[in-house]
Amino acid sequence: MNPPLRLRALPFALRAGLTGVALALLLGLWASLDHLRTAHEKRDELPGLSLDDLVASYHGIHAPARLAESLRSGHAPELPQAERESLLAWLGSKRVAEDFDNPDLGAKAPAEILAARCTNCHARKSQDPGARIPLEYWDDVKKLAFARELPATPLEIVTTSLHAHASSMALLTLAVMALCFCTRWPAWLRSGGALVGGLALVADLSSWLSARESAAFVYVIAAAGALWSVWMALALVSILLELWLPERERT
Numbered sequence: 001m002n003p004p005l006r007l008r009a010l011p012f013a014l015r016a017g018l019t020g021v022a023l024a025l026l027l028g029l030w031a032s033l034d035h036l037r038t039a040h041e042k043r044d045e046l047p048g049l050s051l052d053d054l055v056a057s058y059h060g061i062h063a064p065a066r067l068a069e070s071l072r073s074g075h076a077p078e079l080p081q082a083e084r085e086s087l088l089a090w091l092g093s094k095r096v097a098e099d100f101d102n103p104d105l106g107a108k109a110p111a112e113i114l115a116a117r118c119t120n121c122h123a124r125k126s127q128d129p130g131a132r133i134p135l136e137y138w139d140d141v142k143k144l145a146f147a148r149e150l151p152a153t154p155l156e157i158v159t160t161s162l163h164a165h166a167s168s169m170a171l172l173t174l175a176v177m178a179l180c181f182c183t184r185w186p187a188w189l190r191s192g193g194a195l196v197g198g199l200a201l202v203a204d205l206s207s208w209l210s211a212r213e214s215a216a217f218v219y220v221i222a223a224a225g226a227l228w229s230v231w232m233a234l235a236l237v238s239i240l241l242e243l244w245l246p247e248r249e250r251t
Ligand code: HEC
Pocket: 066, 067, 070, 075, 076, 079, 114, 117, 118, 119, 120, 121, 122, 128, 129, 130, 132, 133, 144
């Protein structure tokens, strides 16, 4: 299908104006990707943007303490049952930090049990692979001693954000699609691009809600969001090229 009009055929002033619009949209795209990074990177309490940050925002993370998990799963089979239970009781208590090396507990203090039963493997100097996870000091132990409870962003905030994003991003996508349709590029590319951009947008936005139920949708958000951004960048570049590349002579 031929375009109803070609951007290249527009008057110079109009093409210059459209160039400004396309450049502003590219700037906006860059800014929103950068905003995504700064807004989410600390979400899982670890530096750097990772999928866990997105899982924490859109789904929430409920991870039990690794120390308790491994004790419950029967790790360290040599550990006497009474000591296992006393460690688990300590991890389930409200005094995890205070009681770690509480002298009143004597040989039952968690630090004493760990030193007696665990640090032959879990020490920096140990030859055992367990040395990768040292349990010598409170600073080592505290990283594994607490559950990670990172609730998802409240639904009210998600719907408020969705109400702004869904309509503005849909209109933006529509405008860029329409401009792309008026370029010299082959019809399959113009239609295929529209298909990708439009479907990626709705997949991304609708997954904001589905991700609350199932963390798998966080991957859809990430993949569809990336696809939409790439589509947007390529579409804007193709519009800029159409605006300024000279027409090829037809023979
Ligand atoms: C015989 C050696 C050995 C002993 C004793 C031992 N561990 Fe381990 N432990 C290991 C090894 C090996 C790993 C796996 C390390 C890795 O994944 O790199 C491990 C892993 C762990 C992990 C991490 C589990 C996870 O989430 O990946 C925890 C927590 C742990 N041990 C706690 C303990 C505690 C508490 C004790 C004492 C009660 C103990 N271990 C005694 C060898 C040992």
